[in-house]
Amino acid sequence: MSGAISFASPSMRASGSDLTVSISPLGLVELADEEFEVHGPRLNRYSQNFAYYLGHHWGYRREAGEAQITFNYVKAFADYINNFTFGRGVHFKSVKQYEHIIPGLLKRAWEVDNRKEQLLWEMGQQGGVSGDCFVKVAYEPGFEDSTGQPHPGRVRILPLNSSFCFPEWHPHDRERLIRFKLKYRFWATGEDGTRSVYTYVEVLTDDTIEEYLNDELIDSRPNPMGVIPVVHIANSQVSGSPWGLSDIADIISLNREYNEKATDISDIINYHAAPVTIITGAKASNLEKGPRKVWGGLPKDAQVFNLENGVDLSGPLQYLEMIKRSMHEITGVPETALGQMQPASNTSGVALAIMYRPMMSRYDQKKMQYSAGLQKINELVLKTLFTFEPETRLYDPSTEGIMKGDQPPIVDVLDPMAYFTECEWPAPLPVDTLIKLNEIQAKMSMGLESMRGALHDLGEEFPDEKVREIFEEQIEDAKQQGALRMLKAQIDSAILQLTGMPPDGADAPAPQTDADGNPVGPQPGGPNPVTLPGGINLGEITAPEIQKMTNEIVTQAYGPRAGLRRDPDNSTD
Known part of the structure; x- marks a missing residue:
């Protein structure tokens, strides 16, 4: 059960004017006094943020028939920032010493064993709403299902619900995690068939892994990794605090005020609609x-x-517009980003970057935070693979990595550089591809850029493999062109042998004579043996192939032709 994670959506409830979201569908888990003192404010902050993100903006319900308007700008802003940051994905780059092995392993872990795009979205959503993102790395052994289908082992990258996580850091080092507790409730069916509620707790340290069910120890084992396989990412770092800030904390009160005033305006309109x-x-x-x-x-x-309606609504509408503009200014999201109609233009990349400068500032800040977290996740992924699948340390040509002469065929697990990766984020703003290509072409013509550098600038994650692919394609094209020239020479030779006429642009072969000048052998105008380029005699080529080629040429030239009439089909206008 060490890898069991509950991803059930939390239930929401409104209590008076204070909104709370339960940690699990069954309510808050029981916390010790020390846990509540340390984590209570954080959990309350999570509950309020997720309540507004999920559209629960009201602490009461109005009578039936009365409007209770909810504009969920909190979710719209959070999703836009998340998509702006992670929408184009992230590429990972290792040191040159191991770039023939490590990138293939990371690609397998993120894209084969897991869904990279979905993971990045969940991480961004959890961090953007709650302010903290916890990710656990675990290994799932291979198994065979009931149908006999084998499933190989895989590395699981699991974004956790921040409300289930209770980390304990070193008192003098906030980057050192000394104990981690995962705690949540779930439903299960007992042996007697009844449905019951259970509380699951997993306690992780560098040395041991302990699992509890309803406060009863069910498993205790050594930690094979030697480290706690959990990474914490603060969405927006606060100096002196291990916890992060969410992207929506400052606009919750504004969104609530916007909804209340919009409801008041709706009441005025409804009142005068039936005068x-x-x-x-x-x-x-x-x-x-x-x-x-x-x-x-x-x-x-x-x-x-x-x-009659004597109320001037221009003032309230201007107030709503001011609130909405304030939410855009606080989050950095441009007003035109949420679907507002704007004229089409060919705005340059520099002008677009200036227009989105507030959003780019937030993007740079989030990129800094999540890059550090992703590097730690990659380190745990590699350690997990090297621990449970030691054969992955060896170079595997099937991963398409290119091994160079000075690179080792095996990864040294004691080398810290083997676990070091860099995160490369594609530009979030659109780029004119034609302008980019012209710029790269100009650099390459002046000798200021290489092919690998050009591919890297165009967003290619594996430029060395792409260069090899281009080279192999050029070799294949050369082979096909050579084969085409060879076939053309055979056809010309067959025509010359059949008709005695040389191909266009070629001189007729000189007649062969003996010492006295008498003609010897076949003469022009009749079948003649022909020597192909390279000194290859046509007669030396396999006779059935020549006969087949001759038959095809004769059929194409003099054989019956198929009728030109074609039945109409659905694609014919």
Whole structure:
């Protein structure tokens, strides 16, 4: 059960004016006094942030029929920032000494054993909403399912629910994790068939792994990794604190105010959409209200009129616009980023970067935080592979890595550089490919850029492999061109042998004579043996192949032709 993680969505509830989100669908897990003192404020912050992210903005419900408007800008801003940061993915680069082995292992762990795009989105969502992202690395042994299908072992990269995580850092070193507790509740079916609630706890240290079920120890074993396989990433670092800040913390109050004022405006509109009819000097019981009704016989001094809307809504609407603009300014998300109509233009990349400068500042800050976390995750991934699959240390040509002469055929697990990786983030803003290609072409023509560097600038994750692919394709093209020239020479020779006419642009072969000048052998105008380029005699070529080629040429030249009539089909206009 060490790898069992509950990804169930937390349930939400509104209690008075204070919104809380339960840690699990069953409510808050029981916390000791020390745990509540240390982690209580953090868990309350998580619950409020996720409640607003999931659209639970109200602490009460209005009567049926009354509008309760919710504009969930919190989710819109959080998702946009997440997509802006992780939408184009992340590439990993290792040191040159091991670049023929390590990149292939990381690609397998992220893209084969797991879904890289989904992992990055979950990590960004958890960090952007709660402020903290916890990722666990575990190994799932291979197994054979009930149908006999084998499943190889794989490395699991598991983004955890931050509310389930209770880390303990060294008192004098916030980067050193000395103990980690994973705690959550789940439903399970007992031996008697009844559904019961269980509390699962996993305690990880550098030396041991302990698992508890309802406070009862069910498993205790040594930690084969020797390190705690959990990485914590602070979304936005706070000096002096191990916890991070979310991307939406500052706009929750603004979003709540926006919804309340929008609901007030809706009430005003609804009130005057069905106006109140005021009657003076007459009895309403004798008057029938409705469309196309005519009232007559009213007293002379009677007055009947509707209560008109005398409220000027321009002020409240301007107030709403100010609140929304403030949310954009605080988060750095441009006002045109959420679907607002804007004229099409060919804005340059520099101008676009200036326009998105606030968003780029937030992007740079998040990139710095998550790059450090991803490097630690990659280190744990490699240690997991080297521990449970030692054969992965050896160079494997099937991974398409190119091994050079000075590179070792095996990874030294004691070498710290074997675990070092760099994160390369593609540009989040759109780039004009044609302008980029012209720039690269100019650099290469001046000798300022190499082919590998050009491929790297174009976003190629493995430039060495791409260069080899291009080289192999050029070799294949050369072989095909050579084969085409050889076939053409055979065809020309067959024509010359059949008709005695040399191909276009070629001189007729000189007649062969003996010492006295008498013709010897076949002469022009009849079948002649032909020598192909390179001194190869046509007669030396396999006779069946020549006969087959001759038959095909004769059929193409003089054989019957198929009818030109074609039946109409669905693709014919």
